[in-house]
Each structure stands twice: as C-alpha cells, then as structure tokens.
Amino acid sequence: MAPPRAPPSPTATNAPSSSPAGGAARSEEDLETALGMANDIISQMDAKVKALEASAEEANAMRAQAARLGEKLTAARRAARERGFGDDADLCADDEIDDDVDAPSGDGWAGAASLVADARSGGWLVRPDDVVLGAEIGRGSSGVTHRAMWRGAPVACKIVDVSSPGRAATFLREVRVQSRTRHPNVLPFYGARVDPPDRCWILTTLCHGGTLKQWLYPKGVDNGTKRPLAARLRIAHELARALRCLEESSPRLIHRDVKPSNLFMSSDADDATAYLADFGLAREIRGGEADATEARETLKSNPNSSSPPPKPSSEDVMTGETGTYVYMAPEVVRHERYDAKADVYSFGATLVELVNGAPPYREYFQTPVQIAFAVADGKLRPELKAAASRACPGIAAVAQECVARDPTSRPSFAKIVDAFDAMLPEVTALEEPAAVAMAKRCRQVPVADVAGRGARAIMTSCVGAPAPEGGEGNAPFVLLHGFDSSCLEYRRLFPLLERRAETWALDLLGWGFTDADDGGIGDYSPEAKRAHLHAFWKQEIGRPITLVGASLGGAAAIDFATAHPECVERLVLVDAQGFIEGLGPMGLMPRPIALAGVNVLKTRILRNTANQMAYCDKATFATEDAMRVGQLHTFQPQWADATLSFMKSDGYKVAKRVSAITQPTLVMWGREDKILDPAYATRFAEEVPNSKLLWVEKCGHVAHLEQPEVMRDALFEFAGIGEEVVAA
Structure with missing residues (x-):
C-alpha cells in the first residue's frame, strides 16, 4: 500500500498571495487538512497494529501447542524405543500420517x-x-x-x-x-x-468406481456431490459392517485410517458396493487392550461396578499419530493411549461427510494441521448440517455419538450396525406406504439347530402375525418369495391374510435380510435353504401350514413339501418354477468372473427390466419405487457371495418330484405372465395329483403384488377360512 501523499508545508507557498489575510486563511485550511489526514493515518496504523498483535498471539499459541505435542511425541517415541518398539508417526506431504518409521x-x-x-x-x-x-x-x-x-x-x-x-x-x-x-x-x-x-x-x-472420494466428487470437492442421500447412507451402512468385522475378529483389528479415499467402489453407479481397503496401518489388539476395551464398555453400562478396567500390556499400547488429520480422533492427535474407538471417530467423520455431501470442516477454511489442533483442544468436531439433521434424525444421533470427545462414550460398531438396521426405511427412503409398513415390522429371529450349521444361529428376517381372535384353528400361512427377493414382496398380500389367520413371510437363507453371519461364504444351496426353513418351522410355528411359494419360491415350496410332508397341510404355487432344471454352467466359471456376473443382478438396468416384465399393468405397478423395494436386499453385505453360492450349487431341480406332491395344491397363474410361460400352469395341474388351477386375469408374474385381493379371496376359499373370523 502506497503511503499517503504529504500535505503542503504550512510555511511554503505555491503561488504568491494577493493579501496577507488570504494567505493566513489558506495556511489554516492546510493545517486542518494535514491534521485530518494524520488522524486517518494513525487510525489505520492502530488497526493494523492490533491485527498484527492478534496474529502474533495466535502464532505464539500455535507454536506453544506444537511444542507441547512435540514433547509428547518425543517422550512417546523414547518410551517406545526403551520397550523395544518403533515409532508411530511420520508426516507426509498430503497430511496423512505414514507408518514409514513404524x-x-x-x-x-x-x-x-x-x-x-x-x-x-x-x-x-x-x-x-x-x-x-x-x-x-x-x-x-x-x-x-x-x-x-x-x-x-x-x-x-x-x-x-x-x-x-x-x-x-x-x-x-x-x-x-x-x-x-x-x-x-x-x-x-x-x-x-x-x-x-x-x-x-x-x-x-x-474396482471400476475408483475411491469413495472420487465417487462422491467426480468434478472435484468444490463442486459437491450429486449422489442420492439414500445411496450415501447405504455406503455408510456398508462401511459400518466392514468395521464391525474388524472389531469382532480374533484378535481384534484397528484400521487406523478410515476415510473416503480408503474405500473403493465396485462401479460408478449409485448402487455400487463399497469396499474398505488399505490395511497398511492396521494393527491387532491382543490380550490386555482387548480386555480393557470390553471392561470400559461394561463399566459404562454398569457404572456401579467396583472393578476398574485392566491395564493393557505394553505391547498393546498405541499412542502415536496414525491416520489422516481431518478424520483423526482427538486422543490420537494428542498422542494419548487409544483403541478401536479411534476408528469409530473416523467412521463418524466419514458419516458426517456422506450425509452433508462435503468434507468435514469445509466451512472453516483451515489447514489440516489447524483443524487437528482445534480437534485436540475440543474446539472442533465434525457436525451435520441442520437440514441433514432434520431429514435423518436417527443418523444424526449416531453421528453425534461416534464423534464424542470421550472415547468411552462412542458406540461399538455392532451397535452402530444395529442402529442402521433399525432405521431401514429412513436409510433407503422407500415411498410406498405398504413397503414402509412392512419394513418397519420386519425383525430378525435367531434360528438355532439348523442342520449343517453347527451351533451358530441364523438371524432370520421375517414378518409374523399371530392368529386373530377366532382364527386360531386355521392353518398358518407361510409365504416364500421368489429368486433373489425378500419378504417385502408380500407387502400388499400379508396385511390381508393376517386378518383371518396366523401369517408369516420370511426371507429364504441367503436372500432378503436373513444373515447367517458367515459373510455369505457358507452353504446356500437348496438343501441348506430347506434345512433353514425346517428349523424355522420347528422353532416358530410347530404345526401344519399352508405353504405359499411364488416363482422360484414355488420350487422351494415343492422341495420342502415333498421332503417334510408332515409340516405342510396345503400347498399354493403362484407362477411357480418347477420344470426348469438347474442354472447352467455357473459352477464352472472362475470365481471373479462368476461374482461379476452375480453383481449384474443388482444393477438398475437389470432390476428395471425385471420390474417391467413382472407386471401386466406396467404404468401402475412398474414404478421406480417398486424397483428400489426389489433391489433393497442386494445391499446386504452377504448378498453377493450367498447368491453366488446358490448359483454354483446349480439351483433347484424338482421336476421329478412334482408328481410326488401329496398335499391339496392350488396353482395360481397370471394370464399375462411374460416371465414363465403360462403353459407351465397347465402342466402343474396335470402332474400334481390333487390340484386345482386358477387363472388370474389382467395379471402378470406376481399376483400377490398386482392382484392381492383376488389372491386373498382364493387363498381363504382354498384353506376353508370363512368370513365369520373376527379381524385383529
């Protein structure tokens, strides 16, 4: 800034004066002008001095903080060397803390x-x-x-x-x-x-979608993200499940660098799967530290306990900076002892970014180091935007707990996953009231004693309703969904049936939201699905049922009814698969290729195509929301591997058992079915000994979705359930 021009000297004259009086007047004016300019300059200088003093104080404070952290780092490294361990920190140019010296x-x-x-x-x-x-x-x-x-x-x-x-x-x-x-x-x-x-x-x-950071911001961080909120929340759910896997491994694992650039996306589509990667900084928690973590959890839930948490052994102590500043927990920045709760904080920061659609602290225009100092001092933490908090109150509560300053106040990943599971409608933004209502009623029942599964219970997703008053004598309805679907498929029929009889809709093993807790790498063959269904029947029902199977669920129903005839009183086949044997050469493909083929099943293109083919009245029923309902379960972590396991088993082969069906059987078929040829309906009626064929007019492949009232009336008549039963 150029200095102000000096005023004319009061003793100098630039022009001769015509009179002494006139010269004196001008000199007085010059003095007043000079005084005013001097006061302005003094005011400007005072303001600059104050600003410089403030900057100096801030710089001194930052230098003092850096010195304190440096002293702690030096002491921690010295102590680590004395114990025979390496250091835990090195600063990289991109503000990520590397492990090069560790x-x-x-x-x-x-x-x-x-x-x-x-x-x-x-x-x-x-x-x-x-x-x-x-x-x-x-x-x-x-x-x-x-x-x-x-x-x-x-x-x-x-x-x-x-x-x-x-x-x-x-x-x-x-x-x-x-x-x-x-x-x-x-x-x-x-x-x-x-x-x-x-x-x-x-x-x-x-992974064809790059990192999560690239997926979120394909045009750069400054342009924000255009990805749908439902897709971003689904990714947060997937990340939480991956971190729960580390938390529950033996020994426990800490990732130590959870952030969007360490997640990879299967594709560039909104429905892409997220994969946690980059385990170069990961550490195992053994013995003392794991016990101490569990004890702190117990002490938090039972503050009156007199037993203090055990101290971790020296080999479990981690005190160095590791990770990336913007996502780093305050105790890590401060070089204090930390455990798996540091990953919870980093997850919380990533969750905030996913919901807000922008990196944490974007509004502060500070460097990562300045942010780290503020986080360490408790002055900053990741926060959701007000609009996001109002739109997703449940998610907001989870995020707030995850980024708590006190590590013991942060939830475990098991609790975080449970919270996401409980917020299914919120996370997926379903629109159809029947779908939202069905999703809210869906619960997971631990089913034990499943043949071939050892002592491990299968968390079976289902919707169940007891018999209404007066309907206790009616056989329960059990509804089986089709290939790669879920119990939400019965969202329109279920409420109609439960008014007169005990009714169950459940997810077959490997599909829907049933979770065998094996990551999808176990047995999901037709035999395994039958064993799971039989264990569910024994545990939850225990009396003969009216078994309803739609599409491939029809093949599952035939398989179950012929293997366990004592469990099934009546059989209903709805546009059922039964005469198409196996699934082709899937079992001969290399696993990566086969898995890529399975993942095509979840794409919007394929789901929309199937959605259009399923209905006769496409304008009314083949909606975007219907596609989302059908796609919802494919985001479950075990879905791809479980589906691949089923397909490699070559699927159901029940054609030779159709004539062995002993139960009274109702065959229902949509007259306009474009997925399974209606000629199969006639063949069922001919080969099943005690069967009746009912054509459903103006209906495609899914009568329970397109004509639920017609199907209700047919089922009640077939089961001998009269009008006199009182609704619940």
Whole structure:
C-alpha cells in the first residue's frame, strides 16, 4: 500500500498571495487538512497494529501447542524405543500420517518367511508368470496399482514400494491382515507375491468406481456431490459392517485410517458396493487392550461396578499419530493411549461427510494441521448440517455419538450396525406406504439347530402375525418369495391374510435380510435353504401350514413339501418354477468372473427390466419405487457371495418330484405372465395329483403384488377360512 501523499508545508507557498489575510486563511485550511489526514493515518496504523498483535498471539499459541505435542511425541517415541518398539508417526506431504518409521528392528522383513508359508498353505501365493500387467490405474505413497489379468480374470495388482524397513513391515502387515479378513465390504483379496525388492504385489478385486472420494466428487470437492442421500447412507451402512468385522475378529483389528479415499467402489453407479481397503496401518489388539476395551464398555453400562478396567500390556499400547488429520480422533492427535474407538471417530467423520455431501470442516477454511489442533483442544468436531439433521434424525444421533470427545462414550460398531438396521426405511427412503409398513415390522429371529450349521444361529428376517381372535384353528400361512427377493414382496398380500389367520413371510437363507453371519461364504444351496426353513418351522410355528411359494419360491415350496410332508397341510404355487432344471454352467466359471456376473443382478438396468416384465399393468405397478423395494436386499453385505453360492450349487431341480406332491395344491397363474410361460400352469395341474388351477386375469408374474385381493379371496376359499373370523 502506497503511503499517503504529504500535505503542503504550512510555511511554503505555491503561488504568491494577493493579501496577507488570504494567505493566513489558506495556511489554516492546510493545517486542518494535514491534521485530518494524520488522524486517518494513525487510525489505520492502530488497526493494523492490533491485527498484527492478534496474529502474533495466535502464532505464539500455535507454536506453544506444537511444542507441547512435540514433547509428547518425543517422550512417546523414547518410551517406545526403551520397550523395544518403533515409532508411530511420520508426516507426509498430503497430511496423512505414514507408518514409514513404524518398523521392527532389522531390515523390516521379520515374519516374511512365516507369511510365505501361510500363503503356500492357503493357496494365495501368486506366481509372477500367472499375472499379466496392464495399464496403470492409480498411484499413491505406498505404490502403483495396475489393471492386470490373473488366471484369465481381471484383477487389480498393487505393486508396493518396499524400499525402506518401515515400508517392508507395512507391506507384510497389509498382506497378513487382508489374507485373513473376509467380508463382503472388505476389498476382496486374491493373493500376493512376496519377492523383494521388485515383486511385492497384492492382487484384489478390480474396482471400476475408483475411491469413495472420487465417487462422491467426480468434478472435484468444490463442486459437491450429486449422489442420492439414500445411496450415501447405504455406503455408510456398508462401511459400518466392514468395521464391525474388524472389531469382532480374533484378535481384534484397528484400521487406523478410515476415510473416503480408503474405500473403493465396485462401479460408478449409485448402487455400487463399497469396499474398505488399505490395511497398511492396521494393527491387532491382543490380550490386555482387548480386555480393557470390553471392561470400559461394561463399566459404562454398569457404572456401579467396583472393578476398574485392566491395564493393557505394553505391547498393546498405541499412542502415536496414525491416520489422516481431518478424520483423526482427538486422543490420537494428542498422542494419548487409544483403541478401536479411534476408528469409530473416523467412521463418524466419514458419516458426517456422506450425509452433508462435503468434507468435514469445509466451512472453516483451515489447514489440516489447524483443524487437528482445534480437534485436540475440543474446539472442533465434525457436525451435520441442520437440514441433514432434520431429514435423518436417527443418523444424526449416531453421528453425534461416534464423534464424542470421550472415547468411552462412542458406540461399538455392532451397535452402530444395529442402529442402521433399525432405521431401514429412513436409510433407503422407500415411498410406498405398504413397503414402509412392512419394513418397519420386519425383525430378525435367531434360528438355532439348523442342520449343517453347527451351533451358530441364523438371524432370520421375517414378518409374523399371530392368529386373530377366532382364527386360531386355521392353518398358518407361510409365504416364500421368489429368486433373489425378500419378504417385502408380500407387502400388499400379508396385511390381508393376517386378518383371518396366523401369517408369516420370511426371507429364504441367503436372500432378503436373513444373515447367517458367515459373510455369505457358507452353504446356500437348496438343501441348506430347506434345512433353514425346517428349523424355522420347528422353532416358530410347530404345526401344519399352508405353504405359499411364488416363482422360484414355488420350487422351494415343492422341495420342502415333498421332503417334510408332515409340516405342510396345503400347498399354493403362484407362477411357480418347477420344470426348469438347474442354472447352467455357473459352477464352472472362475470365481471373479462368476461374482461379476452375480453383481449384474443388482444393477438398475437389470432390476428395471425385471420390474417391467413382472407386471401386466406396467404404468401402475412398474414404478421406480417398486424397483428400489426389489433391489433393497442386494445391499446386504452377504448378498453377493450367498447368491453366488446358490448359483454354483446349480439351483433347484424338482421336476421329478412334482408328481410326488401329496398335499391339496392350488396353482395360481397370471394370464399375462411374460416371465414363465403360462403353459407351465397347465402342466402343474396335470402332474400334481390333487390340484386345482386358477387363472388370474389382467395379471402378470406376481399376483400377490398386482392382484392381492383376488389372491386373498382364493387363498381363504382354498384353506376353508370363512368370513365369520373376527379381524385383529
């Protein structure tokens, strides 16, 4: 800024004066002008001095804070070295705290031999000749990722930089963690090559959607996100499930760098699946620290307990900065002892970003280091926008708990997942009142004693209604949905049936919202589905039923009725599959290719196509909301693997058992069915010994959705249920 021009000297004259009086007047005016300008300059300088003083005070405060944190860091590193452990922090240029100096003694390859042995025994040691590298698709601080072909299947191959002991240790840790962590929302691990220095590779699923950060902001952070809120909340749900998997593993795992750039998306579509990745900073919690965490949870729920939490052993103590500042928990920034609750905080920060559609603290225009200092001092924490809090009050409450300053006040990931599960309608934004009502009534029942499942109970998703007054003598209705569907399929028929009889709609094993708690990698064959249904019947019903099966649910009903005739009093087949045997050559495909094929089933294009084919009156019923209802269960973490397991089993083969059906059978068929040829209806009527065929006019493949009143009347007549039963 240029200095102000000096006023004319009061003793100097620029022009001769015509009279002494006139010259004196001008001199007085000049003095007044000069005085005014001087006062203005003084005022401006005072303001600048005050601003500089304030900046100096802020700078001094930040320097003091940095000095305090530096002292803590130095002390923590010194103590760690004295105990024989490495440091936990190093600052990278991108504000991510790297683990480069966090290495064991030696060259960093301690444990490599045992890892290679595990790889050989586990079958995931990769031979270089089996991998054909393609174009580079990503580059980060730890290495370069390429498209690649491995045994004929497309994969992502990360070539890891192991140029220092710390990086070598990080690579070994990441491989070990990923090789033993299987979950539908953890980046699928195929194998690794451990051959330093040039062939340290990690092979994973090829994700076409990039990172979550790229998925959210394809045009840059400044342009915000256009992704639907329902899709963003679904991803938060998937991330919580992945982190629950780490929390419940043995030993427990802490990721230590949860953030959007460490999640990968299966595609660029709104319905893409999210995968948690980048386990280079992950750590195991063994013994004392795990016990201490559980004890703190117990003490929180029972504050009157007289037993203090046990202290963790020295090898479990983590006090260094690890992660990324914007998502880092305050106790981590302060170099205090931390545990898995640090991941909960980072999840909370990511949840806030997903709901707001913008990174945390975006409105403050501060550097990551300034944000970290403010978070450490308790002056900042991630917050939802007011509009988002009003739109999703349940989610807002979860987010607030996750970013609590006190780690013991943060929930476990098991509780977070339960909260998301309970908010199903809110998370998915269903519109149809019948769908919302059915979803709210849906509950998970632990079903034990399932043949082939050992002692593990299956959390069976169902909607059940007891018999109304006067209807106790009627056989219960049990409704089975079709291929890759859920009990929400019966949202219009169920309320009509429960008025006169005990009624159940349940999700078959592997579909809907039933969760066997095995990540979808168990047995989901027709035999497994039958065993699960039989265990459910024994536990929840225990008397003969009227079994209703629609589409592939019809094949499941035939399979169950012929295997357990004592359980089924009557059988109803609705546009049922029964004469189409098997599912083709799925079982011969390499797993990555088969899994890619399964994932096509959840795409909007395929779901919309099936939606259009299912109805006769497309304008009324084949809506966008109907597609979302049908697609909803495909976002369950076990869905893809469970569906693949079923398809590799080659599906139902019941054609030869149709003539062995002994129960009275009602065959219902939509006259305008475009999915299963109506000629199958006539064949059922001919081959089932004691059967009746009823055509449903102006109806496609799903009479229970398109003509629920017609189906209600037919079922009541078939079951001998009269009008005199009092509604509940």
